[in-house]
Amino acid sequence: MKLKMVFAAVSIGVLFSQNPGIQRTVVHRSDVSVPGREAVVARVEIAPAARAGRHTHPGDEISYILEGEGEILIEGQPPRNVKAGDGFVIPAGAKHDAHNTGAQPLKLVGVYVVEKGKPLATPAP
Numbered sequence: 001m002k003l004k005m006v007f008a009a010v011s012i013g014v015l016f017s018q019n020p021g022i023q024r025t026v027v028h029r030s031d032v033s034v035p036g037r038e039a040v041v042a043r044v045e046i047a048p049a050a051r052a053g054r055h056t057h058p059g060d061e062i063s064y065i066l067e068g069e070g071e072i073l074i075e076g077q078p079p080r081n082v083k084a085g086d087g088f089v090i091p092a093g094a095k096h097d098a099h100n101t102g103a104q105p106l107k108l109v110g111v112y113v114v115e116k117g118k119p120l121a122t123p124a125p
Helices: 002-017
Strands: 022-031 037-046 059-067 069-074 080-083 087-090 096-100 106-115
Touching: 037 096, 069 087
Parallel strands: none
Antiparallel strands: 022 037, 037 106, 059 087, 059 106, 069 080, 069 096
């Protein structure tokens, strides 16, 4: 169990360190009522003009924009413009990206309900 948590933490660090325009900080992780799943709460900041990079999650992403403005790009859907006060949900496995379209950092809270033992996110082609 401990080895799985270390692997997940390293995987998160490797994925998130590949793009200097985005910072993700996990602030809480906890089991949920669905067997085999956990909730991960993260503070996310995307620099002006930066992108998160196309990726997927092994579970749903539920996010709330704290500051700034941007564009959420989910494969197969039209781009969605978001700003402070908006929320969005990205289904498990959906290839997606986020782009800061403003002059200030785009700050959000992301809640990920994902399969335990799997990397929080995986780069998508």
